[in-house]
Amino acid sequence: MSLLKPFSKLPGLNTANILLVENEEQFQQKLADTVVLQEKTVNVNVRLARSLPLPMENEESRPRIDLVVFIIHLTSELSFQSAETSLKYLDPGYFQGKVCFLVTSARNVSVPPERLVSVRKLAASLHCPLLCAEDQTTEGVTTAAHRLLAILKVAAGLVPMATGLYLSTLTRCTVPSDIDQQNFE
Amino acid sequence: MDDSTKHILQRLMRRIPSQMLQTMLGKWAHLSREDLHSLDFTQPKWVLTEHLLALCEENGLRVKHITELEMIYIIENPNQGMWHGFQLLDAEEDAPSIELTQFKEQFKANLTELISHVSIKIKKHTDEAIWIRVAWGDNFTKPYHLKPTYVVHHLQTPYVFVTGLTSKYKPLLNQTEFCHTGLSSGHKIWLYEGRSPQWTEPHRHQRPSDEAVPTDPNIEKEQAENTENRLQMACEAFGDGTLPQLQKAVYKLETKFRDNSNKTLTGREEPFRGVVEFASTNLLESLRHCVSSGMASTPVTPLLSSITQKGRNYFVITDKGV
Numbered sequence: 025m026s027l028l029k030p031f032s033k034l035p036g037l038n039t040a041n042i043l044l045v046e047n048e049e050q051f052q053q054k055l056a057d058t059v060v061l062q063e064k065t066v067n068v069n070v071r072l073a074r075s076l077p078l079p080m081e082n083e084e085s086r087p088r089i090d091l092v093v094f095i096i097h098l099t100s101e102l103s104f105q106s107a108e109t110s111l112k113y114l115d116p117g118y119f120q121g122k123v124c125f126l127v128t129s130a131r132n133v134s135v136p137p138e139r140l141v142s143v144r145k146l147a148a149s150l151h152c153p154l155l156c157a158e159d160q161t162t163e164g165v166t167t168a169a170h171r172l173l174a175i176l177k178v179a180a181g182l183v184p185m186a187t188g189l190y191l192s193t194l195t196r197c198t199v200p201s202d203i204d205q206q207n208f209e
Numbered sequence: 210m211d212d213s214t215k216h217i218l219q220r221l222m223r224r225i226p227s228q229m230l231q232t233m234l235g236k237w238a239h240l241s242r243e244d245l246h247s248l249d250f251t252q253p254k255w256v257l258t259e260h261l262l263a264l265c266e267e268n269g270l271r272v273k274h275i276t277e278l279e280m281i282y283i284i285e286n287p288n289q290g291m292w293h294g295f296q297l298l299d300a301e302e303d304a305p306s307i308e309l310t311q312f313k314e315q316f317k318a319n320l321t322e323l324i325s326h327v328s329i330k331i332k333k334h335t336d337e338a339i340w341i342r343v344a345w346g347d348n349f350t351k352p353y354h355l356k357p358t359y360v361v362h363h364l365q366t367p368y369v370f371v372t373g374l375t376s377k378y379k380p381l382l383n384q385t386e387f388c389h390t391g392l393s394s395g396h397k398i399w400l401y402e403g404r405s406p407q408w409t410e411p412h413r414h415q416r417p418s419d420e421a422v423p424t425d426p427n428i429e430k431e432q433a434e435n436t437e438n439r440l441q442m443a444c445e446a447f448g449d450g451t452l453p454q455l456q457k458a459v460y461k462l463e464t465k466f467r468d469n470s471n472k473t474l475t476g477r478e479e480p481f482r483g484v485v486e487f488a489s490t491n492l493l494e495s496l497r498h499c500v501s502s503g504m505a506s507t508p509v510t511p512l513l514s515s516i517t518q519k520g521r522n523y524f525v526i527t528d529k530g531v
Contacts, residue, residue: 043431047503048502049436049502049503050502056425056428057425057428060425060427060428067427068427069427069428069429070427070428070429071428071429071430071431072428072429072430072431073430073431073432074432074435074436074503075432078431078432079431079432079434082431086431
């Protein structure tokens with residue numbers, strides 16, 4: 025199986041590489057443009073993919089991926105399933121602070137609440153942070169890019185005294201035990 | 210002018226938007242130049258209507274003149290109602306082409322035979338199409354002009370477009386039409402339902418030219434080849450550029466029911482009748498997007514691609530195929 029490995033290549037100087045995985049290929053482009061524009065001090069490379077595994081042809085030219093972000097649109101069940109199947113193609117080394125889940129349309133009334141619950145459970149079981157983003161407005165995209173950049177810089181080792189593993193213990197998603205009951209009392 | 214005529218004119222004036230009014234009245238040519246100049250088009254429409262009514266009374270215009278104006282308006286703006294397209298079958302190869310005046314007489318004669326009170330207007334628009342306006346009446350009542358039927362027949366093609374036809378008068382229209390060119394009007398297949406009485410020839414589309422989309426060198430796509438393939442297939446099936454605005458595609462199913470979980474319906478001899486309808490504000494555009502974004506599996510299934518290939522949006526699906 026062609027797993028994506030976190031440490032098999034050498035890092036670049038003052039460089040951070042992020043991989044955005046999204047089944048619909050809509051939000052990732054906007055996010056990529058904003059991320060690249062926002063960051064001035066560090067050289068950020070963004071790779072876009074629809075799902076894993078990544079094609080073998082790019083194996084040579086691909087740099088070391090510091091952070092893998094799975095973008096899940098809660099409005100589509102297919103989005104979640106595609107992300108789940110892609111997870112199998114990641115080396116376990118990634119799950120120590122180099123994977124992040126980004127969820128859109130969490131406030132949408134027409135979305136079944138069970139879907140967000142299952143995403144939360146998935147993120148919690150993998151010890152990864154779960155971010156919610158608003159993809160329809162520019163402020164939402166900018167905010168999401170800002171947060172991703174913060175996590176990326178830590179994961180790429182560019183922030184002194186902080187590592188991805190350390191950050192992920194603080195930011196990882198947790199699921200309270202009564203989440204299945206959905207009480208509002 | 211009697212009340213009903215005035216009423217028809219008022220309704221028509223309300224329908225025509227103010228910007229087009231001047232051109233329409235100019236084309237109408239039933240008002241003299243001085244009369245046309247005397248109309249002040251900057252006034253509010255109801256004032257204009259009163260003025261126009263007065264002018265029509267002066268000139269002694271009658272219902273048939275007013276329906277001419279309506280016809281001019283509809284020809285210029287056919288996108289108002291829903292058109293149904295039909296293809297006439299059994300066209301004889303060497304059917305003698307018939308002169309327009311003869312056709313007009315024959316058509317009018319045939320239709321008035323069936324129902325005595327009809328008002329028919331036939332007009333040849335450019336060289337390609339004949340527009341027919343029919344207002345239906347009863348054997349006892351005068352024709353009702355507020356709900357006319359328009360028929361467009363593109364010459365040299367077996368295609369006919371109809372709008373505003375109720376099921377009450379459908380068989381009458383069927384019986385009269387087009388018996389002259391050897392096209393049997395009894396056998397029509399319903400092809401198309403949309404906003405314009407136009408025909409776009411279905412044709413196979415080429416691969417779109419590679420546009421240079423300016424991308425940041427820092428952003429790179431991993432699976433660019435897949436995306437390209439999908440885009441190409443979408444364009445092959447549905448074409449590049451703007452597509453005709455189709456609102457629906459209807460598939461009438463006459464296939465056997467096949468689902469292992471439902472034992473009562475599977476395995477019956479007679480086909481399971483059903484109708485699948487795809488409706489959208491712009492159906493072809495959304496189907497093309499479905500294919501290019503990967504929502505629909507590629508290669509494009511012939512069910513969808515046959516909409517553009519065969520140029521129809523009404524299909525009957527049997528077990529043998531579309």
